[in-house]
Amino acid sequence: MTKKKPSTPLEKLGDTLDDEAKELKREYRHFKKFRDENSLLFGVLVSAVVAILIVNTLFWVQFTNHRYEEVSRNATTVANTAASTSLQTARNFAVTARASNIGTRTDADKAFPLEPGKTLLVMDLTITNKTSKTQHLIPVSQLYVRSTDGDYATLYPSSVLTKPLASQDLKPGQSATGQLNFAIPNETSRPMLYIDTLWDDSTPLVIDVLR
Numbered sequence: 001m002t003k004k005k006p007s008t009p010l011e012k013l014g015d016t017l018d019d020e021a022k023e024l025k026r027e028y029r030h031f032k033k034f035r036d037e038n039s040l041l042f043g044v045l046v047s048a049v050v051a052i053l054i055v056n057t058l059f060w061v062q063f064t065n066h067r068y069e070e071v072s073r074n075a076t077t078v079a080n081t082a083a084s085t086s087l088q089t090a091r092n093f094a095v096t097a098r099a100s101n102i103g104t105r106t107d108a109d110k111a112f113p114l115e116p117g118k119t120l121l122v123m124d125l126t127i128t129n130k131t132s133k134t135q136h137l138i139p140v141s142q143l144y145v146r147s148t149d150g151d152y153a154t155l156y157p158s159s160v161l162t163k164p165l166a167s168q169d170l171k172p173g174q175s176a177t178g179q180l181n182f183a184i185p186n187e188t189s190r191p192m193l194y195i196d197t198l199w200d201d202s203t204p205l206v207i208d209v210l211r
Contacts, residue, residue: 096127097125
């Protein structure tokens with residue numbers, strides 16, 4: 001039996017380099033396979049994200065168009081609502097309302113002084129629930145005054161009103177009466193009272209209170 005000669009350092013180095021080269025080739029094949037698999041996975045993820053973005057975009061376009069049409073329709077309805085006068089009872093299918101004892105005053109309320117250039121528009125209001133269910137009357141958010149000049153006023157607090165219109169629940173057919181107070185600019189010539197209860201999605205009633 002022939003004895004194998006001991007490898008020289010140079011031969012050992014060559015063998016080591018051959019082993020490293022083989023290992024590198026194996027690692028490269030694994031890396032290439034991994035890269036190809038992940039490229040496919042990445043492509044699928046990108047496609048999924050793009051699809052989600054397209055669906056969301058179409059949804060928001062449709063939703064925005066729907067909201068725009070709804071707002072435009074409501075604005076047209078309100079714009080075409082004839083304003084009642086203080087001598088008439090304003091009505092729609094959900095609400096009837098009548099304003100009376102309308103006037104202005106500038107006398108001081110020590111608890112709630114007026115800003116310079118403002119006057120108080122005061123009135124009594126009777127409002128009736130015409131729907132078939134109990135409704136919430138919330139004067140502070142459902143009643144406001146606008147003018148043809150674009151001025152806007154919500155209810156103004158007062159310590160001198162003897163019977164302010166209070167928040168309450170109104171049963172079908174039930175009415176409530178009370179006093180209202182609005183601080184409006186002195187130069188306002190045509191204040192319009194809006195009664196915007198939204199009961200059963202009704203449109204606002206508008207009363208030209210100084211006519």
